[in-house]
Amino acid sequence: MNAPSRAAGAGTRPAAARIGFLEALAHRIILSQGWVRFAIAVAAGAVGALAMPPYGLFPALIVSLAVAVWLIDGAAIGGSGRRTVLVCAGIGWAWGFGYFTAGLWWLGAAFLVEADQFAWAMPLGVVGLPAVLALFFAAGFAAARLVWSRGASRIAALAFGLAAAEWLRGHLFTGFPWNTLGMALGNNLWTMQGASLVGLYGLTLLAVLIAAAPATLATGATPRGRFGPTLAALATLAGLAAFGAWRVPAAPDPTVAGVRLRLIQPNIPQDERFGAGRREQIVGKYLELSDRALSPQRTGIADITHLIWPESAFPFLIQRDPEALGRIGAALPEGKQLITGAARARTLPEGERLTRENAVFYNSILTIGGGGRPGDTYDKVHLVPFGEYLPGPLDALLRAVGLRQFVSVPGGFTAGDRAGQRILNVPGLPPVAATICYEAIFPSAILPGDPPEGAPAETDRIPGLILNLTNDAWFGDTPGPRQHFAQARLRAVEEGLPLVRDANSGISAVVDAHGRIVASLPLGVEGVLDADLPVRLPGRTLYAAFGDASFGLWLIACLLVALAARRHRS
Known part of the structure; x- marks a missing residue:
């Protein structure tokens, strides 16, 4: 083995020893330079994306991260300390660009819904966003x-x-923790149970430790150094799976007495959803599906307690449309509750009319009781940049050149009060932790925070379920909606709460507090889903109680191990 390989951190063996395929491959990657190294990094990142939902191929992450280790090994060849750090940043960017391009290509579908207005911007989503997100992996x-x-x-x-x-990717600049590496473990029922202890970012740390360990099979200097990390990784993975198998009971979770849910999945194409003249047809379709008989026991609204419609169900302001409210009220008997997504305008002072100048719109969840009586509301806190609003000072500039957010709301949506994010109170249900669309991908952001100063304290701020209303029709039959569902499902495990998810085009589902899918409708179909509501787990999960504190401790432990080894060898 040559001197450059030793400088890179690869192990040494007697010259006469036969070099196996894996060792030869590792050495080729370690010694790669220039565009070849760049291409290897991009390809390795793209392979890693196969470990994400809906594919879930964990071995792909092993290949991807083993190559990453060897590329970083090779960065030390022929360079100074500062230069090698810059080289590694470039390798990380290339690896991240491949990972995000392969994992987020489906974003391009949203630009084709209104192709006459947005097709020109498709490269910004399909290539531009991965290029920006890759900066995190560069760091x-x-x-x-x-x-x-x-x-x-x-x-x-x-x-x-x-x-x-x-x-950092999940927190900086409003955060975007989509396809976080920990989802490689968060898509399997047994391994996802670790999220109840350490959350998504803890699973990310474990996923990297486990998947990168086999890199030493080709570079270890001794049998212990060669095989030890892989054996430790296998033991960790087996232990994680064993914990999951122990945690998930054989019997179904019990259900909440007296609660019968009906989820409506209308599957209205996005290009028709807000089309002119569709108002009557859309309301009629929701009402027809809501009262559709599925069995002798479920003949329609009369046999359920809570009716759920997806995000932004109406192409108009339902609260300001007495005729539509009247139709819904007439179809909703006393004792029944409708929970629906809808755009909502800010309540104006008495006598003031809604105009473009004074309008403030929210992406909301509304509750409507029997006879059409309005109930509690929740306003989306975490809006999608460029999708639901134009960020800060860019607003006027981008509008000047004709750019608007995807959602056709004058001025875009306004975020709900983050400090006042609270439980949605629905008669007949336990307290509801409400989320809209991609709010469900943010770990530790599901439960409500402390009420704002001066606000009345709520009598019960401990939720009994997570509700997620969404509209994934923007992305068609692609991995995107499947990834979205998988991430929302992991929130149930983290928090020990059942998940009720209603999506316009799917996937709609009821998931218990262990992450098991109780009932679901597949992507891209029109349908009605009836289900009972599983109970929450008693007490709180470790993650619900302490958030990312345990992840922080493990992160520091990894840093200390690395620093100790570096100091020992210096």
Whole structure:
């Protein structure tokens, strides 16, 4: 084995030893330079995306991260300390660009819904967004290189760098934790149970430690250094799966007495959803589906207690349309509750009329009781940049050149009060932790925070379920809606709460507090889903109680291991 390989951190063996295929491959990657190294990094990142839902191929992440280890090993060849960090940042960017391009290509479908207005901007979503998100992995690879050393400790260094980068991606600039690496473990019923202890970012740390460990099979200097990390990774994965198998009971979770849910999945194409003249047909379709007989026991609205419609169900302001409210009220008997997504205008002072100048719109969840009586509301807090609003000072500039957000609301939506985010109170249901669309992808943001100063304290702020209303019709029959559902499902495990999810085009489902799918409707079909409501788990999960604190401790532990090894070898 040559000197450059030793400098990169690869192990040495007697010259006469036969070099196997894996070792030869690793050395080729370690010694790669220029555009070849860049291409290898992009390809490795793209392979890693196959570990995400809906594919769930965890071995793909093993290949991807093993290559990442070898590329960082090779960055030390022929360069100074500062230069190698910059080289690693470039490798990380290329790896991230491949990962996000392969994992988020389906975003392009949204630009084709109104192709005459948005098709020109498709490269911004399909290529531009991955290029920006890849900067987080550039920082993660650079951070790993700063504490890099030979041997198994470099696996801890990579776990520290990538897990820290993923946490930052989920929090900075409004956050976008889509396809976080931990979802490679968060898509399997047994391994996802670890989220109840450490959350998504803890699973991310474990996923990197487990998947990157086999890199030492080709570079370990001794049998212990070669096989030890992989054996430890297999033991960790087996332990995680065993914990999951123990945690998930064989019997179904019990259900809440007296609650019978009906979820409506109308599957209205996005290009028709808000078309002119569709108002009467859309309301009629919702009402027809809502009262459709599915069995002798479920003959329609009369045999359920709670009716649920998806996000932004109406192409108009339902609260300001007495005729539509009257139709809904006439179809909703006393004792029944409708929970629906809808755009909502800010309540104006008495006598003031709604105009373009004074209008403030929210993406909301409304509750409507028997006879059409309005109930509690929830306003979406975490809006989608460029989808539901134009960010800050860019608003006027972008509008000047004719750019608007995807949702056709004058001025875009306004975010609900983050400090006042609260439980949705629905008669007959336990307190509801309400989320709209991609709010459900944010760990530790499901439960309500403390009420704002001066606001009346709620009598019960401990939710009994997570409600997620969404409209994924923008993305058609692509991996996007399936990824969205998988991430929402993991919130149920983290919080120990059942999930009720209603999507316009699917996937609509009821998931119990262990992440098991109780009932569901597949993507891209019109349908009605009747289900009972599973109970929440008693007490709180470790993650619900302490959030990302345990993840922070494990992150620090990985950093200390890497620093100790680097100091020992210096």
